[in-house]
Amino acid sequence: MQLTPPQSDIFTCPARFRVVVAGRRFGKTFLSTAELISRALAKPNQNVWYIAPTFRAARDICWDMLTQQIPREYIAKTNETSLTVTLKNGSSISLKGAEKHDNLRGRAVDFVVLDEFADMRKEAWYEVIRPSLSGRGEQGSAVFIGTPKGRNHFYDLYGKGVDGDEGWQSYQYTTIEGGNVPPEEIASAKADLDERTFEQEYGAKFLNFSGIIYYSFKREESVIRHDGDRSVIHVGMDFNLDPMSAVLMTRKGDTLHVFDEIVMFGSNTDEMVAEIRTRYGNGTIVIYPDPASRQRKTSAGGRTDLSILQNAGFEVRVRSSHAAVRDRINSVNSRLLSKDGHRRLFVDPKCKKVIESLERHTYKEGTSQPEKDGFDHMNDALGYAVEYLFPIRKANKPQAPQRWT
Numbered sequence: 185m186q187l188t189p190p191q192s193d194i195f196t197c198p199a200r201f202r203v204v205v206a207g208r209r210f211g212k213t214f215l216s217t218a219e220l221i222s223r224a225l226a227k228p229n230q231n232v233w234y235i236a237p238t239f240r241a242a243r244d245i246c247w248d249m250l251t252q253q254i255p256r257e258y259i260a261k262t263n264e265t266s267l268t269v270t271l272k273n274g275s276s277i278s279l280k281g282a283e284k285h286d287n288l289r290g291r292a293v294d295f296v297v298l299d300e301f302a303d304m305r306k307e308a309w310y311e312v313i314r315p316s317l318s319g320r321g322e323q324g325s326a327v328f329i330g331t332p333k334g335r336n337h338f339y340d341l342y343g344k345g346v347d348g349d350e351g352w353q354s355y356q357y358t359t360i361e362g363g364n365v366p367p368e369e370i371a372s373a374k375a376d377l378d379e380r381t382f383e384q385e386y387g388a389k390f391l392n393f394s395g396i397i398y399y400s401f402k403r404e405e406s407v408i409r410h411d412g413d414r415s416v417i418h419v420g421m422d423f424n425l426d427p428m429s430a431v432l433m434t435r436k437g438d439t440l441h442v443f444d445e446i447v448m449f450g451s452n453t454d455e456m457v458a459e460i461r462t463r464y465g466n467g468t469i470v471i472y473p474d475p476a477s478r479q480r481k482t483s484a485g486g487r488t489d490l491s492i493l494q495n496a497g498f499e500v501r502v503r504s505s506h507a508a509v510r511d512r513i514n515s516v517n518s519r520l521l522s523k524d525g526h527r528r529l530f531v532d533p534k535c536k537k538v539i540e541s542l543e544r545h546t547y548k549e550g551t552s553q554p555e556k557d558g559f560d561h562m563n564d565a566l567g568y569a570v571e572y573l574f575p576i577r578k579a580n581k582p583q584a585p586q587r588w589t
Contacts (some may be wrong), residue, residue, distance in 0.1 A: 199353035204329040207359030207388040223295040230275040233296040236305040239281030282308040292319030300330040306337035334552040359386040374524040378517035399518035402543040410441040421571030422471040429561040442531040472569035512567030
């Protein structure tokens with residue numbers, strides 16, 4: 185395996201605990217597999233773990249690369265159900281998920297990689313993994329690796345290495361410093377992402393997400409009257425009963441224009457359908473609803489909200505599960521103003537609730553979570569559509585329309 189110079193610096197560091205903060209496509213998975221294989225082969229009977237935020241993520245991210253990189257002559261057996269490779273020297277490499285971290289208790293571990301630690305609960309480390317490194321007679325060691333997600337517990341551990349705590353070493357590399365991404369791809373990312381998202385994902389910066397969420401929205405630049413083609417209407421929809429909210433948009437290329445809004449208190453999905461049809465007839469209408477509404481029933485008769493929408497003749501586009509709240513926020517901010525200075529999301533001045541929500545919605549104090557203050561409903565509706573159409577994470581690519589009953 186050929187490591188890049190930054191990866192080699194990390195790989196050869198003797199510190200017991202290493203924290204690696206890196207931008208996208210730094211080669212975090214490649215470095216992780218190199219670490220896992222090296223530790224498992226160094227001594228017999230080593231218990232080596234790779235932990236991702238979920239078991240599925242561990243499989244999708246690491247399993248294929250790991251099994252391809254281990255020389256066949258060293259492998260005794262592999263188990264694709266438990267995601268474990270047993271070597272002929274008695275060592276094992278196991279892939280784990282941190283979504284139910286209590287299930288990892290009671291097992292002694294010699295070495296562990298915690299990938300995207302910012303997306304795990306901090307208790308996974310402090311209450312479960314850290315004690316497991318003390319149970320084999322020798323001091324176990326760990327590598328924390330990932331992209332920042334605000335100033336959370338990953339930031340706290342990064343600070344240990346920066347501050348010179350004994351046994352800790354921290355590294356920080358941008359995507360460019362990683363050396364795996366050509367300049368034209370960086371330029372493309374600047375066109376797709378807002379400034380904060382770019383600096384976090386590619387600049388590997390710990391940003392303090394506080395204050396106004398949709399900081400890219402500027403009334404004087406983002407609010408423009410719209411009288412364009414409405415032959416296809418895109419609708420983001422949030423299904424809260426008080427209120428039900430819908431944001432109606434047109435799309436031209438990669439630009440969206442919000443031209444209408446619907447807010448209905450004490451209502452249901454049938455009434456929302458009737459209101460949309462009353463305003464805009466039987467044209468082509470595409471709905472991007474809250475994914476949770478596949479099971480939710482805000483109308484009588486035992487019908488799901490999505491089945492009501494689809495049976496009304498709307499095209500329904502929805503993810504199988506929620507995108508992260510942060511991804512929805514970043515998608516909207518990136519349309520409002522990209523890193524390279526382009527605006528691709530505009531709001532008609534008559535959409536007063538959308539404008540108010542974008543201007544006033546804030547984070548909960550001391551957290552990176554949005555306030556539930558009434559301004560969230562319109563922004564959620566907008567975010568479901570924008571994130572589906574222009575996902576920040578390429579893994580969140582749009583899915584084919586489906587039918588639910």
